Amino acid sequence: MASRSSNLARLLSRSAKLAAPRAAAASTRHITRAAPRSAPGVRIIRAAVPMQASSGVSRGYSTKSYPDHQVIGMPALSPTMTQGNVGQWQKSVGDKIEPGDVLVEIETDKAQMDFEFQEEGYLAKILAPTGTKDLAIDSPVAVIVENEADVAAFADFSLDQAKAKADDAQPKEEAKPAPKAEKEDTPAASAKAEAPSASSEPKGDRVFASPLAKTMAKEKNIDLAQVKGSGPRGRIVKADIEAYLESGAAAQPAAAAAQPAAAPSASKAAAPKAAAPAAASAGFTDIPLSSMRKVIATRLTEAKATIPHYYLTQSITMDSVNKLRSSLNAAANGSYKLSVNDFVIKAAACALRDVPEVNSSWQGEFIRQHHHADIAVAAATPAGLITPIVRTCDAKGLRAISGDVRELVARARANKLKPEEFQGGSFTISNLGMYGITSFSAIINSPHSAILSVGTTESRLVLDDAAEKGFRAIEVMSVQLSADHRVVDGAIGAQFLKALKGYLENPLTLLL
Amino acid sequence: MLFPLLLRPALRRRCALLPRLSPLAPVRASHSSSLTPKVHCYISKSADPYTNLAFEDWLLRTSDPNSFILYLWRNRPTIVIGRNQNPWKECNLDMMADRDVWLARRSSGGGTVYHDLGNTNYTVLMPRDAFTRNWCAEMVARALHQLDIPAYVNARHDVAVDDLKISGSAFKLTRNRAFHHGTMLIDADLSRLHGCLHSRNKDTIEAKGVDSVRSRVANLREYSLSIDHSSFCGAVMHEFATKFDCELDGKSDSVTVWDDGSADVAELVRKERRRISQWDWLYGQTPEFIHRFHSHFTWATVFGSIAARHGRISKAEISTSASALQPPVGACKAFAAISRLLHNARYHKDDIRSCLQPLIAEGDPYAIQLCEWVVAQI
Numbered sequence: 001m002a003s004r005s006s007n008l009a010r011l012l013s014r015s016a017k018l019a020a021p022r023a024a025a026a027s028t029r030h031i032t033r034a035a036p037r038s039a040p041g042v043r044i045i046r047a048a049v050p051m052q053a054s055s056g057v058s059r060g061y062s063t064k065s066y067p068d069h070q071v072i073g074m075p076a077l078s079p080t081m082t083q084g085n086v087g088q089w090q091k092s093v094g095d096k097i098e099p100g101d102v103l104v105e106i107e108t109d110k111a112q113m114d115f116e117f118q119e120e121g122y123l124a125k126i127l128a129p130t131g132t133k134d135l136a137i138d139s140p141v142a143v144i145v146e147n148e149a150d151v152a153a154f155a156d157f158s159l160d161q162a163k164a165k166a167d168d169a170q171p172k173e174e175a176k177p178a179p180k181a182e183k184e185d186t187p188a189a190s191a192k193a194e195a196p197s198a199s200s201e202p203k204g205d206r207v208f209a210s211p212l213a214k215t216m217a218k219e220k221n222i223d224l225a226q227v228k229g230s231g232p233r234g235r236i237v238k239a240d241i242e243a244y245l246e247s248g249a250a251a252q253p254a255a256a257a258a259q260p261a262a263a264p265s266a267s268k269a270a271a272p273k274a275a276a277p278a279a280a281s282a283g284f285t286d287i288p289l290s291s292m293r294k295v296i297a298t299r300l301t302e303a304k305a306t307i308p309h310y311y312l313t314q315s316i317t318m319d320s321v322n323k324l325r326s327s328l329n330a331a332a333n334g335s336y337k338l339s340v341n342d343f344v345i346k347a348a349a350c351a352l353r354d355v356p357e358v359n360s361s362w363q364g365e366f367i368r369q370h371h372h373a374d375i376a377v378a379a380a381t382p383a384g385l386i387t388p389i390v391r392t393c394d395a396k397g398l399r400a401i402s403g404d405v406r407e408l409v410a411r412a413r414a415n416k417l418k419p420e421e422f423q424g425g426s427f428t429i430s431n432l433g434m435y436g437i438t439s440f441s442a443i444i445n446s447p448h449s450a451i452l453s454v455g456t457t458e459s460r461l462v463l464d465d466a467a468e469k470g471f472r473a474i475e476v477m478s479v480q481l482s483a484d485h486r487v488v489d490g491a492i493g494a495q496f497l498k499a500l501k502g503y504l505e506n507p508l509t510l511l512l
Numbered sequence: 513m514l515f516p517l518l519l520r521p522a523l524r525r526r527c528a529l530l531p532r533l534s535p536l537a538p539v540r541a542s543h544s545s546s547l548t549p550k551v552h553c554y555i556s557k558s559a560d561p562y563t564n565l566a567f568e569d570w571l572l573r574t575s576d577p578n579s580f581i582l583y584l585w586r587n588r589p590t591i592v593i594g595r596n597q598n599p600w601k602e603c604n605l606d607m608m609a610d611r612d613v614w615l616a617r618r619s620s621g622g623g624t625v626y627h628d629l630g631n632t633n634y635t636v637l638m639p640r641d642a643f644t645r646n647w648c649a650e651m652v653a654r655a656l657h658q659l660d661i662p663a664y665v666n667a668r669h670d671v672a673v674d675d676l677k678i679s680g681s682a683f684k685l686t687r688n689r690a691f692h693h694g695t696m697l698i699d700a701d702l703s704r705l706h707g708c709l710h711s712r713n714k715d716t717i718e719a720k721g722v723d724s725v726r727s728r729v730a731n732l733r734e735y736s737l738s739i740d741h742s743s744f745c746g747a748v749m750h751e752f753a754t755k756f757d758c759e760l761d762g763k764s765d766s767v768t769v770w771d772d773g774s775a776d777v778a779e780l781v782r783k784e785r786r787r788i789s790q791w792d793w794l795y796g797q798t799p800e801f802i803h804r805f806h807s808h809f810t811w812a813t814v815f816g817s818i819a820a821r822h823g824r825i826s827k828a829e830i831s832t833s834a835s836a837l838q839p840p841v842g843a844c845k846a847f848a849a850i851s852r853l854l855h856n857a858r859y860h861k862d863d864i865r866s867c868l869q870p871l872i873a874e875g876d877p878y879a880i881q882l883c884e885w886v887v888a889q890i
Binding site: 077078085087088100107109111112113114130131132415 | 594595596619620621622623645669681682683684685686687719720721722754757797799800801
């Protein structure tokens with residue numbers, strides 16, 4: 001009974017192989033319905049296996065001398081595995097095997113793995129004894145039968161016979177686009193019962209790919225539709241995935257932020273050396289994305305794309321601020337040290353109080369106007385850009401602002417900010433003055449509606465009738481306001497900058 | 513640059529004495545967000561290799577499948593061979609006995625390594641889908657960067673400095689968990705290492721199973737005077753914590769430290785520890801091998817071949833070459849007797865000597881010479 005149905009399956013699958021895929025789908029529907037009815041002994045097996053296992057099963061059909069059996073090949077237990085060593089057999093000849101039982105331990109490239117068999121059966125013959133080295137994927141390792149009574153028949157089963165069968169079944173295997181670890185009697189029925197791990201491909205647009213290629217693509221997040229297949233009938237094989245990767249189309253989105261150049265400055269000489277082995281290939285290093293980098297990428301792309309930015313520039317004379325700063329710092333006695341940025345933050349907070357429209361955010365259906373100035377200060381950390389927030393700057397004095405900024409930046413660099421300390425806020429200030437940048441246009445940090453870009457302070461000569469020489473030198477700092485036109489109109493933005501300029505050029509008005 | 517200066521004080525704080533004997537809690541989330549994976553760190557203060565390996569096995573079998581666990585441990589002088597290796601081929605058992613170096617067999621693959629208190633082991637357990645060979649090695653390399661050591665990961669997924677191997681790695685994967693463990697040579701006794709890892713039977717034993725790949729090694733001590741077990745552990749914990757955005761220091765409950773006195777750990781690992789410290793595991797799990805040797809006696813050149821399976825002799829054959837002159841009668845009889853007596857004996861000097869005792873007792877000089885010679889080959 002069993003042999004007849006499997007003969008039927010074999011004949012039908014042969015015809016399915018020759019037909020076009022759609023036709024094969026039609027004929028296999030016929031088969032899957034037929035088989036359970038006619039042969040209770042032959043099960044259509046839908047196995048859900050761990051993603052990495054592919055058992056390279058080739059079905060052996062009835063021959064004159066040996067009953068129905070399966071020849072199990074060396075599984076590809078990881079996408080990059082090409083060969084393995086056979087370790088200890090956990091089952092002996094004649095043992096019953098339940099789905100999920102460990103058949104044998106496999107070692108490959110220092111990794112010890114268990115080969116779990118996903119079907120029921122009895123172990124009839126071990127073809128690769130413990131200790132067999134460097135066995136290629138799909139080389140026969142064992143024979144499994146369904147009936148315990150058949151086990152004895154395999155006592156003299158030889159490897160050559162298994163190899164002959166594998167070659168015979170190979171062309172059929174090649175034509176089947178079976179996802180890995182699907183053991184169906186028929187090729188295309190497997191499209192219906194896809195293992196969960198292979199479910200990413202659309203049902204209607206089936207991609208032909210070998211099981212190993214599918215695993216590799218899934219692991220490396222490659223869309224199979226993008227890869228050109230070079231196997232029979234356009235089938236995508238492992239070599240195609242590798243070629244696709246080499247063409248640089250796929251970036252590795254691993255969780256690790258493995259930056260070889262992150263070695264501390266003390267080992268400067270070693271850092272190029274450390275980077276060189278990591279690079280390996282010609283002239284570039286692929287740096288995986290850290291979660292911070294991913295967040296920066298998404299948020300800033302979204303901001304630049306959706307917010308209608310416009311830019312207003314203003315020059316501010318910083319002489320008064322500098323004088324006030326030096327006299328306040330002189331009186332400090334070490335308890336605080338004010339920087340120019342602290343004054344800018346305070347001035348911005350006062351300006352936001354005067355022009356509250358700028359202290360707002362676009363919420364889609366309404367605009368939220370904040371009552372307090374929670375100003376986010378952009379800080380560069382080795383891991384990326386982060387904006388810790390100094391809360392209620394309008395109510396804080398310069399000293400408090402200075403202390404807060406210092407503490408927040410230090411913690412940001414040590415990666416110890418709590419989420420509420422960098423999420424939210426109503427306005428951002430970004431200061432690149434310490435790098436000598438004269439002016440720049442920053443990108444607004446959603447959901448804020450403006451960002452102030454502060455440049456460096458430069459000396460300029462201005463005409464001055466009152467001066468002896470007819471000119472004098474002044475310290476000028478250029479600021480630029482990037483504003484969201486949905487919330488802040490041009491005139492409003494200009495008023496804000498005017499107020500800011502007023503506070504900075506007459507810093508004593510900060511007291512008001 | 514401001515960053516390294518800010519980091520070092522934090523690092524020193526974390527390296528301060530870790531609390532002893534926090535209860536062996538099951539792995540739980542280090543913070544409440546369900547999106548971040550559960551993270552835990554175990555530190556062993558025990559130097560018993562079997563306890564440490566058994567604990568690692570316990571972690572593999574019972575930890576939460578979605579958790580990431582860092583386990584730091586070190587052993588008294590021990591040679592640790594890979595799952596499918598041959599101890600007679602990989603190490604010099606006589607020298608190990610002389611120098612009080614134990615033997616252990618781990619459950620992951622790969623080659624033979626030497627452990628002592630100057631070598632620190634790290635194990636990272638992770639979900640099976642998260643397994644890659646490199647991320648853990650790269651994390652350890654970054655930890656070494658924090659300690660001013662220019663380490664990198666080489667093609668064999670080992671951590672190296674200056675082309676010299678300082679850390680070896682091996683992996684084990686099960687259905688839904690995987691681990692990567694490795695050594696780190698901080699200040700190990702390299703002369704003992706080389707001595708014990710060189711077996712004179714390396715070329716005469718033809719073994720199935722895995723051979724070690726030899727590399728030139730170095731201690732981290734050559735690159736840093738201040739590095740030691742606790743600073744290395746602190747650096748690795750810091751890198752591990754950074755990766756998962758959590759706290760891993762003495763005060764958090766994500767770190768568990770245990771030692772030989774921890775009764776709860778001892779109970780958990782008791783059975784496994786016994787299993788992996790016995791002959792059946794250490795020697796009996798050796799894949800099949802054949803040991804061929806020969807020697808020139810005054811009366812003939814004698815060839816010996818001992819085939820062993822599961823550490824027991826399956827076939828012993830002593831003979832002279834086929835076309836040689838017939839050796840003395842006593843010798844011929846001894847050939848057959850030795851074959852017979854050694855069948856199913858454990859492949860171990862004392863066992864073989866005691867199996868051959870009856871033949872030696874008979875008193876034939878050739879037999880005695882042959883028996884002594886066979887025993888000396890093991």
